[in-house]
Amino acid sequence: MIEYLHVKALPKELADWRDQIEEIAADEGLDFFKTIFEVVSYDKMNEIAAYDGFPTRYPHWRFGMAYEQLAKSYAYGLSKIYELVINTDPCYAYLLEGNELVDQKLVMAHVYGHCDFFKNNFWFSQTDRKMLDTLANNASRIRRYMDLYGYGAVEQFIDVCLSLDNLIDFHRPYRPTERQQALKPQSDLPDELIGAGMELPRLKAKEYMDEFVNTDSYLDEQRSRADQAKKEQARHPASPERDVLYFLMENANLTRWQRNVLEIIRAEAYYFAPQRMTKIMNEGWACFWHTHIMTQRGILDQSEVIDYADRHSGTVAPHKGRINPYRLGLELFKDIFERWNKGKFGRAYYECDRLAQKENWDTGAMQGKQKIFDVRRHHNDLTFLDEFLTPEFCAKQQLFTFENNPRARQWQIASTEFKEVKSKMLSQLTNMGQPIIEVYDANFNGGELLLTHQFEGVALDDTYTKPTLKNLYAIWKRPVHLFTYRKEKGREDAKSILISYNGSSHEEKPFDLE
Amino acid sequence: MSRIKQDHSRFRDIVRGKVRDNLKQYISNGELMGKQGGKAVKIPLPQIDLPRFRFSSNEQGGVGQGQGQPGDSLGSNQGQPGEEPGQGEAGQNDGEKALEVEVSIDELAEILGEALALPKIEPKGGATVVSQKDKYTSIRSVGPDSLKHFKRTYKQALRRSIAMGQFNPKNPVVLPIKDDMRYRSWSTSEQPQSNAVVIYMMDVSGSMGEAQKEIVRIESFWINAWLKSQYKGIETRYIIHDASAKEVDEHTFFHTRESGGTMISSAYKLAWEMIQQDYPPSDWNIYPFHFSDGDNWSTEDTKECLDLLNDHIIPASNQFSYGQVESHYGSGQFLRDLKKNFNLEDADCTLVCSEIKDKSGIIDSIKEFLGAGR
Numbered sequence: 001m002i003e004y005l006h007v008k009a010l011p012k013e014l015a016d017w018r019d020q021i022e023e024i025a026a027d028e029g030l031d032f033f034k035t036i037f038e039v040v041s042y043d044k045m046n047e048i049a050a051y052d053g054f055p056t057r058y059p060h061w062r063f064g065m066a067y068e069q070l071a072k073s074y075a076y077g078l079s080k081i082y083e084l085v086i087n088t089d090p091c092y093a094y095l096l097e098g099n100e101l102v103d104q105k106l107v108m109a110h111v112y113g114h115c116d117f118f119k120n121n122f123w124f125s126q127t128d129r130k131m132l133d134t135l136a137n138n139a140s141r142i143r144r145y146m147d148l149y150g151y152g153a154v155e156q157f158i159d160v161c162l163s164l165d166n167l168i169d170f171h172r173p174y175r176p177t178e179r180q181q182a183l184k185p186q187s188d189l190p191d192e193l194i195g196a197g198m199e200l201p202r203l204k205a206k207e208y209m210d211e212f213v214n215t216d217s218y219l220d221e222q223r224s225r226a227d228q229a230k231k232e233q234a235r236h237p238a239s240p241e242r243d244v245l246y247f248l249m250e251n252a253n254l255t256r257w258q259r260n261v262l263e264i265i266r267a268e269a270y271y272f273a274p275q276r277m278t279k280i281m282n283e284g285w286a287c288f289w290h291t292h293i294m295t296q297r298g299i300l301d302q303s304e305v306i307d308y309a310d311r312h313s314g315t316v317a318p319h320k321g322r323i324n325p326y327r328l329g330l331e332l333f334k335d336i337f338e339r340w341n342k343g344k345f346g347r348a349y350y351e352c353d354r355l356a357q358k359e360n361w362d363t364g365a366m367q368g369k370q371k372i373f374d375v376r377r378h379h380n381d382l383t384f385l386d387e388f389l390t391p392e393f394c395a396k397q398q399l400f401t402f403e404n405n406p407r408a409r410q411w412q413i414a415s416t417e418f419k420e421v422k423s424k425m426l427s428q429l430t431n432m433g434q435p436i437i438e439v440y441d442a443n444f445n446g447g448e449l450l451l452t453h454q455f456e457g458v459a460l461d462d463t464y465t466k467p468t469l470k471n472l473y474a475i476w477k478r479p480v481h482l483f484t485y486r487k488e489k490g491r492e493d494a495k496s497i498l499i500s501y502n503g504s505s506h507e508e509k510p511f512d513l514e
Numbered sequence: 515m516s517r518i519k520q521d522h523s524r525f526r527d528i529v530r531g532k533v534r535d536n537l538k539q540y541i542s543n544g545e546l547m548g549k550q551g552g553k554a555v556k557i558p559l560p561q562i563d564l565p566r567f568r569f570s571s572n573e574q575g576g577v578g579q580g581q582g583q584p585g586d587s588l589g590s591n592q593g594q595p596g597e598e599p600g601q602g603e604a605g606q607n608d609g610e611k612a613l614e615v616e617v618s619i620d621e622l623a624e625i626l627g628e629a630l631a632l633p634k635i636e637p638k639g640g641a642t643v644v645s646q647k648d649k650y651t652s653i654r655s656v657g658p659d660s661l662k663h664f665k666r667t668y669k670q671a672l673r674r675s676i677a678m679g680q681f682n683p684k685n686p687v688v689l690p691i692k693d694d695m696r697y698r699s700w701s702t703s704e705q706p707q708s709n710a711v712v713i714y715m716m717d718v719s720g721s722m723g724e725a726q727k728e729i730v731r732i733e734s735f736w737i738n739a740w741l742k743s744q745y746k747g748i749e750t751r752y753i754i755h756d757a758s759a760k761e762v763d764e765h766t767f768f769h770t771r772e773s774g775g776t777m778i779s780s781a782y783k784l785a786w787e788m789i790q791q792d793y794p795p796s797d798w799n800i801y802p803f804h805f806s807d808g809d810n811w812s813t814e815d816t817k818e819c820l821d822l823l824n825d826h827i828i829p830a831s832n833q834f835s836y837g838q839v840e841s842h843y844g845s846g847q848f849l850r851d852l853k854k855n856f857n858l859e860d861a862d863c864t865l866v867c868s869e870i871k872d873k874s875g876i877i878d879s880i881k882e883f884l885g886a887g888r
Contacts, residue, residue: 046518047516047517047518050518050521051518056517057517059517059520059521059524060521060524061521061524061525061528061562062521062525062562062564063518063521064518064520064521064522064523064524064525064526065525065560065561065562067518067521067522068522068525068526068559069559069561072559159564162564163564163565163566164566165566166566166567166568167567318579318580319578319579319580320578320579320580320582320588321576321578321588321589322576322577322578323576323577323578323579324579327579328579397579398579398580398581398582399577399578399579400577400578400579400580400582400584401575401576401577401578402575402576402577402578402588403575404575408587410587410588410589411575411587411588411589412584412585412586412587412588413578413582413583413584413585413586413588414575414584415584416582416583416584421577424575424576424577425577428574428576428577433569434567434568435567435568435569437567453567458569458570458574459569459570460567460568460569460570461568461569461570461571462570464565464566464567464568465565465567466565467565468565468566468567470565471565482567
């Protein structure tokens with residue numbers, strides 16, 4: 001695997017520093033998978049980063065697009081990637097060739113923070129730690145499909161799947177049901193020999209015997225029986241299904257290779273989901289530890305202080321237009337550390353109403369370190385902010401909300417109130433900032449697909465909704481409908497509508513769920 | 515070829531519209547044009563944005579950090595989605611992107627040349643049009659007393675005496691000897707005389723709207739950038755015309771709004787006068803550019819234009835470029851007339867015509883104009 005990367009072995013000097021940093025990290029209580037550092041050239045770094053950190057992905061233009069963006073911004077001196085680490089066991093981390101020693105030390109300290117987080121955070125517990133292999137297998141499977149069914153056809157279908165890949169249930173992996181396991185990809189026998197009936201009951205057979213045991217006539221019989229059963233059931237699924245991709249895989253009329261491609265896209269979406277769910281925490285945790293290891297544990301040389309400060313402040317500088325996850329995470333971990341060290345928690349503290357006393361509160365509890373380790377184990381960004389964002393912190397960090405002011409044609413600061421800021425943050429983190437969309441009924445008007453959007457006050461972007469419905473139709477092959485709400489210009493209340501696509505045109509009408 | 519190169523060339527093919535036409539609707543192009551006076555330039559990053567169900571960003575707003583009171587502005591919301599501040603934490607709003615880079619005009623031209631694979635231009639008459647100029651800016655160790663440079667002489671003497679250990683700070687006497695003497699002298703600098711001229715002509719009749727002028731503005735900016743990188747000095751002249759033509763300065767050229775009929779020959783006549791007066795074709799590289807929506811007043815006038823081009827302007831110029839901008843009112847007849855009367859396919863034909871449908875056609879048009887390397 002790694003031979004493919006043509007990476008250079010870690011030079012002696014860096015290897016010595018790595019050993020030293022690893023020892024300190026372990027001494028501080030960080031607990032990580034074995035971490036392998038590789039030094040790569042910037043070009044290679046851009047390539048790996050374009051592939052989300054993995055050496056082998058299936059062929060797709062979007063990786064080329066990411067590569068172009070990375071390469072161009074590097075070429076024009078606008079940005080460079082210092083560090084890249086992936087959630088596998090062992091952990092692979094890439095260092096950029098030619099960086100200064102202080103940068104490499106900082107990155108290594110930072111990486112051990114990430115590795116600890118990958119290994120111990122609950123939300124990563126269900127991820128595939130052999131993802132290097134899995135992704136490579138997926139890639140070769142898709143390459144094979146491209147050989148068999150044509151590059152264009154497969155690529156086009158991948159595009160369709162990707163356009164729906166945010167319609168998964170982010171909490172599914174943590175529910176103890178037998179259905180959470182991804183479907184195993186089936187054999188690659190041509191569909192015309194077998195039919196598309198994956199969900200049909202089949203007789204047990206070895207792969208090469210499958211087409212003789214589960215013959216077409218047998219499967220047709222099973223299919224008509226299943227169709228009959230489906231018709232008898234009034235609504236399908238019985239309760240709304242949030243894992244839209246899973247539902248499509250099980251119920252849409254797809255060929256076998258299409259079903260497998262859909263499953264691959266879905267599995268990869270699930271794999272990358274926890275990284276988006278814990279971005280603030282993960283970066284904050286890594287920053288917390290690189291700060292500590294570099295400055296408190298003697299890794300930083302005096303001559304490097306200025307460069308280190310420059311790099312560090314570049315990373316954690318606040319942005320006006322959005323939240324910098326590095327900064328927010330770091331400051332919040334520091335805040336928790338300090339609060340639990342001083343005993344600023346518990347009933348006595350919360351009920352104290354004298355500001356000065358609260359400010360100078362110090363019981364000498366010294367539980368900070370244990371607390372932050374607990375926090376990093378249990379929380380994701382949403383619960384992290386929900387539990388630990390305090391009014392004091394919010395004021396100190398000068399957080400605010402902003403809104404679009406159409407009359408002034410500007411983005412304007414809307415509020416610095418704690419309540420507003422917190423609720424805005426939480427709403428943006430809920431469902432990872434994606435609209436919650438569920439399969440409500442696949443038997444709508446007899447075999448048409450009805451999705452519902454759980455409306456929380458923010459409407460969907462119309463320019464994207466319609467083409468997405470088109471893609472959904474490409475999979476379902478029968479008319480598809482989306483139940484959502486729309487805000488009229490200048491009015492606060494929203495009205496419920498149904499947007500439909502029937503294969504040739506879009507339609508929109510007022511609608512109410514019964 | 516490495517795997518990423520394959521994916522990359524696939525992406526480029528899609529962007530160029532060679533394959534997968536159905537994806538083209540999602541392509542958003544960053545702007546190629548920088549602020550004309552300033553140095554910041556946007557490098558385009560074409561992006562294909564796969565459609566997904568997502569929140570409308572204008573309604574959403576977000577959370578930011580920094581000093582400020584409610585009501586303070588965070589910048590215009592008229593920009594493209596990529597520039598807006600509303601990049602919420604969870605990574606939505608991947609809209610159009612463009613990098614803002616500080617580059618000089620020279621670098622810009624180079625980028626342009628590379629991006630469009632433009633050939634280098636072979637100038638004519640270049641060598642003879644260099645003038646020499648002497649200036650007393652240099653120093654020599656011999657010369658007439660009248661040109662003696664006292665300060666430099668004593669400096670040199672001081673330096674020498676310190677180096678030899680003879681200098682005594684308590685008795686600071688410095689005596690120059692012959693070797694310390696310094697005299698003013700001249701240096702010769704070669705001044706390349708500007709030997710290329712670009713004559714821009716634009717139709718400002720009623721049918722040319724703001725959008726059309728914007729296209730002309732962007733296009734001529736890039737053409738200027740490229741020609742400047744190819745010639746040491748370059749002159750630009752601007753002519754606007756409706757039924758009559760007049761020479762204007764750059765600002766007027768881009769901002770004027772006239773209305774009236776169109777007599778293209780008036781502009782060509784003025785250009786030819788200009789060439790005769792100021793730019794003898796044997797020494798000058800002449801690049802006339804004419805932008806119009808192709809709507810000429812009468813066939814007689816078109817006939818006059820063709821004669822002017824054929825007999826005078828085209829033989830005198832390195833290349834005559836005609837860009838036709840599409841507008842609602844223009845008939846586009848002039849381009850057809852040019853095509854009828856000149857064999858544009860001929861490699862020796864120095865008339866280049868280009869149709870510019872909209873902003874996205876600018877790049878192709880520049881390539882058509884400058885691709886020949888004349």
